Amino acid sequence: MxxxxxxxxxxxxxxxxxxxxxxxxxxxxxxxxxxxxxxxxxxxxxxxxxxxxLSLAQREIITLTTLITQGAFEQLRVHLQAALNTGLSKEEIIELIIHCAGYVGFPKAVQAMGIAGEIFKEN
Known part of the structure; x- marks a missing residue:
């Protein structure tokens, strides 16, 4: 292109x-x-x-996972909102973060969940 x-x-x-x-x-x-x-x-x-x-929602699942893995939490904020805009539910995002805990550790998962909670309140 x-x-x-x-x-x-x-x-x-x-x-x-x-x-x-x-x-x-x-x-x-x-x-x-x-x-x-x-x-x-x-x-x-x-x-x-x-x-x-892949759909935009599937791409956001990948993006959220990689941002959590990297600890790129400022970017995570933006992409959590984007994930909601693509139709991912709060429950799906919560489950994604819980799943990440087993691979990236609890500190990153806990921080990601806190940020997700802030984004959910805004919406």
Whole structure:
């Protein structure tokens, strides 16, 4: 896919996943590094998320799991909201975090659950 089409596809997926407020916040990266922003939109969301085999909800399950594994809790906040936007239920997200405890340990799972609780309250 050519670069402009990749970017357009990525921007479209981001609109489905994230609120305008979140997208605006994410766009701050563009002011610092337009190149990194282009990579995020074109590759991260255009090349990866826009693929057809997995649903956006399935992709968010993968993303949540990897973010918990890495301890990338600021990114986790954004993707918990995106997961809800794709139709994942609170119960499914809770179960995902519980399942992660066996692989990543209780400290990361407990922190992830706390963040999820905050996101659930906001919704």
């Amino acid at each position: 050519e670069n402009s089409r990749r970017y357009e596809a990525g921007a479209k997926v981001m609109e489905e996943l994230f609120s305008k407020e979140v997208r605006t916040g994410m766009g701050e990266i563009k002011k610092i590094s337009p190149d990194l922003w282009n990579m995020i939109v074109s590759f991260g969301f255009g090349d990866l998320y826009a693929r057809k085999t």
